[in-house]
Amino acid sequence: MTRPKRLRLSPEERRAQILDSALALLERRDIEEVSAETVAAEAGVTPGLLFHYFGSQANLRLAVLRALTERLVASVRPDPSLSYAGQLREGLAAFVDQTARHPRAFLAVVRLSTGGGAEVRSLRTEVRRVLADWILTRLVAAGAPETPFLAIGVPAWLSFVEEALVQWLGGSGLSRQELVDLLEESGYRLLGLTVEDPELRSGVLDRIRRAPDGTADPA
Structure with missing residues (x-):
């Protein structure tokens, strides 16, 4: 045989x-x-x-760890058929799901990048840069002014997202959907702080909630 x-x-x-x-x-x-x-x-x-x-x-x-971060970035890549708000919501959900699938790796990247690991730190920095660029590009396209508040606020919000995920993985008591809702709402709160003019902010919110075909997300 x-x-x-x-x-x-x-x-x-x-x-x-x-x-x-x-x-x-x-x-x-x-x-x-x-x-x-x-x-x-x-x-x-x-x-x-x-x-x-x-x-x-x-x-x-x-x-x-590099392969894992590449998959993470690929998983949150924006869907151009969605509104900017939809892209944010889907991206956050994908980020949470990928982190839940590889919690040990996510915590290792966070821990090693703050403990002197230059290579791992560069991976974490690259992920943040890509995500920050995506968000800033879409906010500016929707009419948000390019101010230092926005430039500082978006990376700071991404740090909040990371820390919220660390706490959630440690047993915060929040469900997966509650965490996604918290992260999404905190992003809109940030927008309210960085775009102070009420009329301008209202216009930005309206534009980010409209898909390319002109349909609006449900309120």
Whole structure:
């Protein structure tokens, strides 16, 4: 009886397979437990092959966290068919869901980036930059003035979102929907503080609640 031929993966496919296995492992273990040996066993490869692709255990962990942050950014990518308000709501829901799926990794990124890990800190900074750019671009397109208040307020709000997620993962008692509602409402409160003129603020709110086809979100 002949054995079926094993599918030979390209180097890119093999590396992606190893990262997928490491991410699956990260759903059950802390980042410190994601070792070359445990990931190799999860992926069904030898530790030597893993070191061939990643060089070291530290590089492997960094690659895992980088892959996770890339997936996070992809998951909150705005849907252009929605209003800006809808994009915010869906993006926050996706952010919460991704964090809930990989809570250990999210907490590891927050912890390591504040504890001197330059590479991890750069990942966290990049995610914040992308999200801040998306939000600022849409607010300005809706008529919000480009002021220092807005430039400071949006990154500060993203810090609030991160800390709220940390508290929620620690057992805040809020449901998933209650958390999404809190984050969304806090964003609108920020807009109220950064756009002080009532008439201008009302116009901005109206525009961000209208989809490209002109339909308005329900109040």
